[in-house]
Structure formats: C-alpha cells, structure tokens
Amino acid sequence: MKKTCHPRYARHRFPAEGISQAVWLYFRFPLSLRMVEEMLAARGILVSHETVRQWALKFGQAFANQIRRRLPAPGDKWHLDEVVISIGGRKHWLWRAVDQHGTVLDILVQSRRNAKAAKRLLRKLLKKQGIAPRVMITDKLASYGAAKREIMPGVEHRQHRGLNNRAENSHQPTRQRERIMKRFKSAGQAQRFLTVHDQVANLFRRPAHTNAEDHRRVRAQAVQVWAEVTGIASAA
Known part of the structure; x- marks a missing residue:
C-alpha cells in the first residue's frame, strides 16, 4: 500500500490509507472493533482492535469537524x-x-x-x-x-x-x-x-427519491470528500 505523506500521520508506522479505512469502517457501518480488525486483516492490514479504537479516538473528531464544514448549509x-x-x-x-x-x-x-x-x-x-x-x-x-x-x-x-x-x-x-x-x-x-x-x-447519506445513477454520483462525491478530509487524496 502506498504511504501518504501527511503531517497528521507523522510517526505512525501504518499508511494513511489504512488508518482512513479503519476509521471509515468503524463509524460508517454497524461493526464492532473486532469486526473492523478482521476486515482490515482480509485486506492485508494487520492491526489489533485496540489500535483501531485508538485511531478512532485520535482522528475521528478531527475528520468529523472537517466534514461539518464541507456540508451544505442546514435547512430552516x-x-x-x-x-x-x-x-x-x-x-x-x-x-x-x-x-x-x-x-x-x-x-x-x-x-x-x-x-x-x-x-x-x-x-x-x-x-x-x-x-x-x-x-x-x-x-x-x-x-x-x-x-x-x-x-x-x-x-x-x-x-x-x-x-x-x-x-x-x-x-x-x-x-x-x-x-x-x-x-x-x-x-x-x-x-x-x-x-x-x-x-x-x-x-x-443517500438523498431521498434518487435513482441508481444519482446515487452513484452522490456516493462518489462523498468518497472524494472523505479522501480530502482524511488527507489521502494527496496520494493520488
């Protein structure tokens, strides 16, 4: 896996892509820490569930703050x-x-x-x-x-x-x-x-009443924002 050089991940021996994926899996889906550990292992990222927990604590709030700033203005x-x-x-x-x-x-x-x-x-x-x-x-x-x-x-x-x-x-x-x-x-x-x-x-979140094409487009945009928020977009 290509290692992303981003100051946020300084002194971490695992690449930013692996950390980003772990945090995404944990907060995006109803998975336990041990489930995330197994899914990462299947992708060749060998970490413990405790490491996943520490990544979630360290990076989760910073990612959430950036997401909030990038979302459209709320409704009235x-x-x-x-x-x-x-x-x-x-x-x-x-x-x-x-x-x-x-x-x-x-x-x-x-x-x-x-x-x-x-x-x-x-x-x-x-x-x-x-x-x-x-x-x-x-x-x-x-x-x-x-x-x-x-x-x-x-x-x-x-x-x-x-x-x-x-x-x-x-x-x-x-x-x-x-x-x-x-x-x-x-x-x-x-x-x-x-x-x-x-x-x-x-x-x-998938907007209501969208067809498959719109859903794929919205999902691709969300994935791109996540890459930018987590700093892995710079690796592209």
Whole structure:
C-alpha cells in the first residue's frame, strides 16, 4: 500500500490509507472493533482492535469537524427528539436535532429530560449553526416549549408526534450501534462516538427519491470528500 505523506500521520508506522479505512469502517457501518480488525486483516492490514479504537479516538473528531464544514448549509426546519439510552445501568437521554432533509445537526447526551436539558441542547445548536431555524418541530414534551420561549422566542414551534418522524427515525442507527457495542460505557464515550458517527452518516447519506445513477454520483462525491478530509487524496 502506498504511504501518504501527511503531517497528521507523522510517526505512525501504518499508511494513511489504512488508518482512513479503519476509521471509515468503524463509524460508517454497524461493526464492532473486532469486526473492523478482521476486515482490515482480509485486506492485508494487520492491526489489533485496540489500535483501531485508538485511531478512532485520535482522528475521528478531527475528520468529523472537517466534514461539518464541507456540508451544505442546514435547512430552516429543525426536528428535535430525545430517546432513552442505558449507560452503566442508569437511564440517560440522547437528544438529537435533524433538519428537514435528514441531516443530523447535533446530539447531546444528558442525564435529565427536563427544561434545563432542552435549553442546553438549543444553546448548543445555536452556537454550532450560527442561526435560528424558521420552524422547530418536536413531540409534546413540555420542556421543549419552555426552552424555546427562553432561547428562541421568535421561532415557530409545532408540537405533534406524527410530525416528528424524521427525528425519531434518526435514532435507529444509534440503536444498532448500541447493540453492537453492548451498550455505551459512559456518557462521555457515547457523546464522543455519536458526534463523529452522525457526521460520517451525514456525508454518506443517500438523498431521498434518487435513482441508481444519482446515487452513484452522490456516493462518489462523498468518497472524494472523505479522501480530502482524511488527507489521502494527496496520494493520488
């Protein structure tokens, strides 16, 4: 395998292409670390699952930050939802926001499901996005209304369970990963993993109602962006 000279991979004995592929496999598909280890071995890259874990920790967030900067501007309609996850035998709540196109805007793992927690999510969203939405859609949890009135008083708020299917559906990949990983070990681990996971999913998300030709074109563009983000494009 050709070795890519990129400062990000200085002092790593494995080539950038192998590291990039390992991180991509781990965050893109519902695979355990040991599964990724075996898939890499089949490609002639002999590393341990612990090495894959360390690569994911070291490079994942940096890749996710670059993906976020390269994605199109989010839509003006935000869908917010929360789902319970068990961490160390304790109940936590995963709060997630997506736009009308299905792009995940942000996530926040918290131990509470109240107005204070909803305010934290809205403040985080506004800081990241830099602009308030035109419409905010949630279920009927009263905490959303209380938080919206304080943080985004001018935003239209629609509360109806049937309107929020897009946000509820966005939790399904998390449930898959939760099973593969045999639950998250801590709130911090869940926050770190899902922050990267959702951005990688955004990059490779297939737009609705596309034919096979458009799907291949969008996928090729995503692969090219990934190569640029990870620094392996310079090897071409």
